[in-house]
Amino acid sequence: xxxxxRLIMTxxxxxxxxxxxxxxxxxxxQVYGLFDCAVQMYVDVKTYTSFAAIxxxxxxxxxxxxxLKVSYSPGGVGDIEVVTLYYAWPIYVSLLGNNLADMGSNxxxxxxxxxxxxxxx
Numbered sequence: 001x002x003x004x005x006r007l008i009m010t011x012x013x014x015x016x017x018x019x020x021x022x023x024x025x026x027x028x029x030q031v032y033g034l035f036d037c038a039v040q041m042y043v044d045v046k047t048y049t050s051f052a053a054i055x056x057x058x059x060x061x062x063x064x065x066x067x068l069k070v071s072y073s074p075g076g077v078g079d080i081e082v083v084t085l086y087y088a089w090p091i092y093v094s095l096l097g098n099n100l101a102d103m104g105s106n107x108x109x110x111x112x113x114x115x116x117x118x119x120x121x
């Protein structure tokens with residue numbers, strides 16, 4: 001996650017005229033094994049005016065990840081960014097009655113990086 005967030009923090013994503021799909025493709029090259037990254041991974045990149053203004057609400061509607069609630073705004077020099085990855089991990093078996101699912105039959109996995117963009121050219 002930190003290597004991917006650095007693409008935005010150092011301006012590489014912005015100066016390469018990369019779109020949200022380009023950034024998601026970069027994310028998917030780092031995700032291995034059990035994840036269906038291309039279909040199930042949601043990438044949310046938001047710009048904030050201050051660290052105190054940051055609010056996070058999972059992009060969930062009716063127990064499902066909602067692609068309309070994620071955005072890609074990598075910001076500019078000095079902007080505060082929040083990069084969040086969301087993945088709905090399917091839960092097939094509950095552990096001794098402890099149901100780990102928090103979205104229907106899935107568990108929402110979340111990874112977040114918060115930073116200020118560096119001065120880049």
